[in-house]
Amino acid sequence: MSDEGVDDEREALLTIAHGAVVTSGGVSATHVLTAVTEFVLARGLGPVTYGVYAVAWRVAQLLVRLVPLGSVATLQRYLPAYEGSPERRSRVAGVAFGTTAVVGLVIAVGVWVLAPRIDAVTVSHPSFPSAMRLFGALVGLSGFVMLYAALFRAATFPAPGRAVCG
Secondary structure (H helix, E strand, O other), X not given: OOHHHHHHHHHHHHHHHHHHHXXXXXXXXXXXXXXXXXXXXXXXXXXXXXXXXXXXXXXXXXXXXXXXXXXXXXXXHHHHHOOOOHHHHHHHHHHHHHHHHHHHHHHHHHHHHHHHHHHHHOOOOOOHHHHHHHHHHXXXXXXXXXXXXXXXXXXXXXXXXXXXXX
C-alpha cells in the first residue's frame, strides 16, 4: 500500500474517532442533564404531580415517534438525490411538511379527546388531562423540529452514488 493510501486511511480513522468522542460526550451530557432535570422535577413537584408529569411525558415520547410518519428518512434520501431539480426538492419537502402537519394535528386532536379516558385508566388525577393535552400539542410541534433538522442533514449528505471523500 502506498504512503498516500495509508495517510488517507489514517485521516479517515482519525475523523471517525473524533466524531465518536464528540458524539459520546454529547450523549453523556444529555443523560446527565436529563437525570438532573428529572431529579429537580421530582423534588419540586412532589410525588403525585411528578407521577402525572412522568406518565404524560412517556405517552408523549411514544407519540413523537409517529408524527413525522417517515418524512425524516424521505427528506434524507430524496433531497440529495434531486440536487439538480429544485422543483422536485420543493415538492418532496412540501409533502413531508404537509404529512407531518396532518399527522401532528390528528395526534393532537386524538390526545385532546382521549386525555380524560387515558386519565381514567392510568393515574386518575385532575391535572392529568390538561398536562396530556399540553404534551399532545407539543408532540405535533416536535414533528416540525425533526423535519427542520432532517432538512439540514439532507443538505450535508451527498447524493446516492456519489463519493463522500474526494
